Amino acid sequence: xxxxxxxxxxxxxxxxxxxxxxxxxxxxxxxxxxxxxxxxxxxxxxxxxxxxxxxxxxxxxxxxxxxxxxxxxxxxxxxxxxxxxxxxxxxxxxxxxxxxxxxxxxxxxxxxxxxxxxxxxxxxxxxxxxxxxxxxxxxxxxxxxxxxxxxxxxxxxxxxxxxxxxxxxxxxxxxxxxxxxxxxxxxxxxxxxxxxxxxxxxxxxxxxxxxxxxxxxxxxxxxxxxxxxxxxxxxxxxxxxxxxxxxxxxxxxxxxxxxxxxxxxxxxxxxxxxxxxxxxxxxxxxxxxxxxxxxxxxxxxxxxxxxxxxxxxxxxxxxxxxxxxxxxxxxxxxxxxxxxxxxxxxxxxxxxxxxxxxxxxxxxxxxxxxxxxxxxxxxxxxxxxxxxxxxxxxxxxxxxxxxxxxxxxxxxxxxxxxxxxxxxxxxxxxxxxxxxxxxxxxxxxxxxxxxxxxxxxxxxxxxxxxxxxxxxxxxxxxxxxxxxxxxxxxxxxxxxxxxxxxxxxxxxxxxxxxxxxxxxxxxxxxxxxxxxxxxxxxxxxxxxxxxxxxxxxxxxxxxxxxxxxxxxxxxxxxxxxxxxxxxxxxxxxxxxxxxx
Amino acid sequence: xxxxxxxxxxxxxxxxxxxxxxxxxxxxxxxxxxxxxxxxxxxxxxxxxxxxxxxxxxxxxxxxxxxxxxxxxxxxxxxxxxxxxxxxxxxxxxxxxxxxxxxxxxxxxxxx
Numbered sequence: 001x002x003x004x005x006x007x008x009x010x011x012x013x014x015x016x017x018x019x020x021x022x023x024x025x026x027x028x029x030x031x032x033x034x035x036x037x038x039x040x041x042x043x044x045x046x047x048x049x050x051x052x053x054x055x056x057x058x059x060x061x062x063x064x065x066x067x068x069x070x071x072x073x074x075x076x077x078x079x080x081x082x083x084x085x086x087x088x089x090x091x092x093x094x095x096x097x098x099x100x101x102x103x104x105x106x107x108x109x110x111x112x113x114x115x116x117x118x119x120x121x122x123x124x125x126x127x128x129x130x131x132x133x134x135x136x137x138x139x140x141x142x143x144x145x146x147x148x149x150x151x152x153x154x155x156x157x158x159x160x161x162x163x164x165x166x167x168x169x170x171x172x173x174x175x176x177x178x179x180x181x182x183x184x185x186x187x188x189x190x191x192x193x194x195x196x197x198x199x200x201x202x203x204x205x206x207x208x209x210x211x212x213x214x215x216x217x218x219x220x221x222x223x224x225x226x227x228x229x230x231x232x233x234x235x236x237x238x239x240x241x242x243x244x245x246x247x248x249x250x251x252x253x254x255x256x257x258x259x260x261x262x263x264x265x266x267x268x269x270x271x272x273x274x275x276x277x278x279x280x281x282x283x284x285x286x287x288x289x290x291x292x293x294x295x296x297x298x299x300x301x302x303x304x305x306x307x308x309x310x311x312x313x314x315x316x317x318x319x320x321x322x323x324x325x326x327x328x329x330x331x332x333x334x335x336x337x338x339x340x341x342x343x344x345x346x347x348x349x350x351x352x353x354x355x356x357x358x359x360x361x362x363x364x365x366x367x368x369x370x371x372x373x374x375x376x377x378x379x380x381x382x383x384x385x386x387x388x389x390x391x392x393x394x395x396x397x398x399x400x401x402x403x404x405x406x407x408x409x410x411x412x413x414x415x416x417x418x419x420x421x422x423x424x425x426x427x428x429x430x431x432x433x434x435x436x437x438x439x440x441x442x443x444x445x446x447x448x449x450x451x452x453x454x455x456x457x458x459x460x461x462x463x464x465x466x467x468x469x470x471x472x473x474x475x476x477x478x479x480x481x482x483x484x485x486x487x488x489x490x491x492x493x494x495x496x497x498x499x500x501x502x503x504x505x506x507x508x509x510x511x512x513x514x515x516x517x518x519x520x521x522x523x524x525x526x527x528x529x530x531x532x533x534x535x536x537x538x539x540x541x542x543x544x545x546x547x548x549x550x551x552x553x554x555x556x557x558x559x560x561x562x563x564x565x566x567x568x569x570x571x572x573x574x575x576x577x578x579x580x581x582x583x584x585x586x587x588x589x590x591x592x593x594x595x596x
Numbered sequence: 597x598x599x600x601x602x603x604x605x606x607x608x609x610x611x612x613x614x615x616x617x618x619x620x621x622x623x624x625x626x627x628x629x630x631x632x633x634x635x636x637x638x639x640x641x642x643x644x645x646x647x648x649x650x651x652x653x654x655x656x657x658x659x660x661x662x663x664x665x666x667x668x669x670x671x672x673x674x675x676x677x678x679x680x681x682x683x684x685x686x687x688x689x690x691x692x693x694x695x696x697x698x699x700x701x702x703x704x705x706x707x708x
Contacts, residue, residue: 005644006657040644061617139607140603
């Protein structure tokens with residue numbers, strides 16, 4: 001008998017792998033063997049499902065049953081109950097956080113229901129190490145069409161008509177970028193994929209490379225044909241070992257099948273791809289610094305113009321696009337530009353993938369049509385804020401973006417709307433903050449990141465971010481002085497205008513955005529020496545409210561510094577000289593008698 | 597060097613293997629404890645063999661179907677549109693006949 005009646009898909013993305021999915025996979029194989037089902041059930045390793053918080057994730061087809069946080073010891077029950085007796089194992093199903101209702105089927109889960117998967121269409125659905133599974137999902141059909149039935153100009157025309165804009169942050173029209181690269185006359189040109197994903201918490205590019213690497217190979221080959229290049233490079237950070245491995249396998253398979261190399265599909269077009277590993281410097285995500293790094297130099301940006309489309313890698317015309325941008329290309333050529341352009345808003349077409357992180361119930365990757373509101377992402381897909389806390393802000397655009405407050409939750413997510421409210425799309429980091437977040441501390445955190453990652457080539461970025469960080473550190477330590485806010489604004493203006501590359505130009509954004517919407521918090525830190533969110537330790541002062549204290553002694557027991565004294569059933573007190581401000585007492589007190 | 601025709605042939609052949617992950621007409625075998633005791637595993641084996649040999653465009657699924665013990669083994673055919681047909685006291689031989697009878701309705705998968 002050769003009929004496989006069920007496929008067990010086990011996520012092997014970085015998130016699920018680090019929470020033990022490999023062992024789950026092995027346990028599933030063992031359990032199937034023990035129950036005599038290994039000939040009729042196939043275990044498949046897939047890329048990321050996007051719902052990393054719930055990993056390791058196991059999906060069983062044909063039912064489409066979605067099991068989460070599966071452990072190796074659950075394998076036996078999944079096999080004996082679901083696969084042998086056809087009973088859904090309820091305890092491993094996903095529970096909606098708002099209703100606590102168990103949801104058996106993938107398509108009914110709120111996290112996925114409102115998503116529209118274009119760039120991530122194959123992630124979690126196919127085995128990324130099988131070129132044939134990719135081909136079965138119409139893989140390489142777009143390349144076949146481009147090479148055998150279209151001219152390079154027609155390819156670029158379709159990309160332009162789709163309205164696709166760069167997903168790496170800038171939002172520059174992709175078709176125009178391709179046109180510029182094509183128009184540059186040179187016998188040698190290059191196609192580069194920017195997979196140097198550096199925003200804290202963002203992992204959409206990694207997921208595409210891990211879950212659907214062939215779509216990048218296909219898209220870059222199409223780009224090579226369109227602009228007249230024979231060689232491409234994927235610049236990916238070495239911290240993504242699974243992505244690098246799967247991409248290497250994909251390139252090798254594509255060569256074996258003749259989809260990379262000489263005379264692809266019997267045409268005169270030849271193209272090959274190489275991988276270049278980055279060491280993880282944030283600045284190497286900037287396109288000219290990335291090119292320097294590929295050439296073997298220190299990653300530092302070049303002045304522009306000339307733009308890479310004119311003078312890029314080794315001085316040759318170079319097309320650089322981000323992973324997610326490329327991931328949209330095969331679909332545009334396969335289904336036509338109109339289908340892509342029908343999704344999204346007037347000026348922002350298609351979908352956008354966001355890495356949803358922070359204080360939110362459902363963390364993970366979400367892909368939504370452009371124009372979806374932040375509220376829909378936070379509440380309908382993200383499942384709201386945990387522990388009954390209130391939403392305070394969300395950071396879009398990573399360290400270069402801005403923080404948007406509750407009043408702007410109904411902002412549609414697209415390039416222009418986000419820019420209009422003082423933020424940016426960026427590469428798709430979306431960090432949610434609850435009422436316990438100090439916005440001054442958030443700005444300090446992001447500036448510390450960009451300051452640390454500044455390459456140091458230009459003075460405004462190297463010195464300016466350092467000075468801004470010093471001011472922010474003073475403010476969070478309670479040493480802020482009158483005029484600090486104005487000085488921050490002045491420095492921000494200069495750094496934005498005078499820095500050489502995007503890293504410096506956007507580095508002050510988190511400060512400007514938090515000042516725009518949360519200026520009162522800065523003022524409270526500086527003038528009242530108070531942190532309204534109770535985060536900045538130097539500004540905290542714990543004391544016991546006598547009326548509320550029952551003298552139970554729990555705080556005394558938990559204090560690591562023996563700073564609390566008092567007799568049983570009598571109000572206690574805190575010795576401020578000894579207090580470490582760790583907050584353990586406040587967290588332990590059952591009577592909310594400790595204020596900060 | 598791969599030709600476009602060869603690419604399409606791979607697509608059609610592998611798509612057949614992966615079709616289980618797409619919405620399908622389903623032949624559901626009642627494989628709960630009582631169903632298995634009444635011979636549901638043999639019925640399932642017969643169904644899978646017949647579907648495979650005839651290259652039919654449907655999937656065979658095991659589920660714990662709730663019917664009285666004297667009606668077991670039970671088989672339910674559900675179309676993608678949700679129309680259901682229930683067969684009771686199914687034997688392996690009867691299962692083969694049922695699959696044969698469904699052939700015209702579900703159609704066959706494309707051959708590579």
